[in-house]
Amino acid sequence: MDLLQLRYFQTVARYEHMSRAAEELRVAQPSLSRTIARLEAELGSPLFSRQGRRIRLNQYGAMFLRHVDRALSELDDGRRAVREARDTGLGRVGVASETLLTVTHLLGSFRAAHPRADVRLFQSTAEEMERRLRSREVDFCVASQPLNGANLDSIELAREEVLLAVPPGHRLDGRESVTIPELADEPFVTTRRGHWQRALLDRLFSSEGLTPLLSCEGDEPGASQDMVSAGLGIGLIPATSRRIGTDSHIPVAWVRLDAPDCHRVLTLVWNRDAHLSDAALSFREFTTGIPFMTHRLPDPRREPAHDPS
Structure with a gap:
């Protein structure tokens, strides 16, 4: 053998x-x-x-x-x-995330603090994350939904409200909050199954015995705000993603959802049985030792977004 x-x-x-x-x-x-x-x-x-x-x-x-x-x-x-051990650097750390916007600032800060670390980033669905952790292709996953599997450890990094984004001038523009039944006939811009936005949307509607009407299913969560602004539908967008979006001048109106547990919970997940390089150990300490993201919840009415740079 x-x-x-x-x-x-x-x-x-x-x-x-x-x-x-x-x-x-x-x-x-x-x-x-x-x-x-x-x-x-x-x-x-x-x-x-x-x-x-x-x-x-x-x-x-x-x-x-x-x-x-x-x-x-x-x-x-x-x-x-x-x-x-042979190399002079800290080694490599591999990180998977559902959307790259979630970890861009974090990884940039980590690289600035540890320039010798070799950082590799992978965009993955929850199912792909579980596979990558099992096969040890990555050291950590920044997950927005629970990952199942033996020998996985996790720690909560952040919890943020998820808001409803609507086009300017939409009938809900100016509303402070809205219930799920009021959205039964509204077309949604969302992601494909496997992404957290779709899982949350399906769960919110299922709890009311409803099925969401979809106008777009994609693999690029960061494009949701653009499509909402263009009038292609409404969408669920977390407060942080709105704040650090690729285009901070996309006009949309924001409404709070009157629904239980309308939040995104970010966790750092790793395989407890896997070897972690010095870079990976430093990344875990860096990530869990500082606030992962800080944001203030926006006014539910339209608020001019600011340039994060």
């Missing part, structure tokens, strides 16, 4: 598909099939159930995969630790 067999098995187990695994590993499928067959012969037990061309991880394969994942993760951590 060698490392190549184990890594091949891990990839096949993840895809449960020989062709896709072979494509990712960049090996010929017959060679990959022979490697898995040799591993099964050495273990004395099949690891996959085969039905024609379809394969599924069986109970022995699932049991073996748990040990393989731990063993390969430890080896990867060891390789990383040696590399970081």
Whole structure:
């Protein structure tokens, strides 16, 4: 049994598909099939159930995969630790976030305080964050919704109100607050499923036995205010994102939602079993040791936004 067999098995187990695994590993499928067959012969037990061309991880394969994942993760951590000890810098820290605007100021401040740290940033959905933490592609996730998974630790960084943004001159422009049933026929600009804005919107409407009417579903939360201003719909936007948006002169009107728990909660999440470089340890201390974001809640009526620079 060698490392190549184990890594091949891990990839096949993840895809449960020989062709896709072979494509990712960049090996010929017959060679990959022979490697898995040799591993099964050495273990004395099949690891996959085969039905024609379809394969599924069986109970022995699932049991073996748990040990393989731990063993390969430890080896990867060891390789990383040696590399970081050899280097003169602090090492690398990988961070995933649903929207880059959320962490731009934080990472900029961290780089200024620790210029030797190698910072890598990834934009990811909640599902992708969980995968990246499990595979140790990133050290931390700045998440706006709960992440599920064993061995994950988290700490709350910030809690902020989520407001309703409407185009200037809209029938709700000037309202102090609005209920969800009053929005039943209003088209919403929002994100696709998997992003926190969509999860919040669906939850708020579901609690009233309603389904939101959508005018736009996208993958770029930062564009919501532009689309609302253009009259394409209304949208849920957190106070901080409004304040540090890419264009601080986008005219919209702000209304508070009369709904329970209409907030975004930001948490820092990490895998407690993963090796953390000096850069990663410094990032966690830096992030949790200072206020992550400070903002004042805006007046619910239209308020001229200011340039954050």
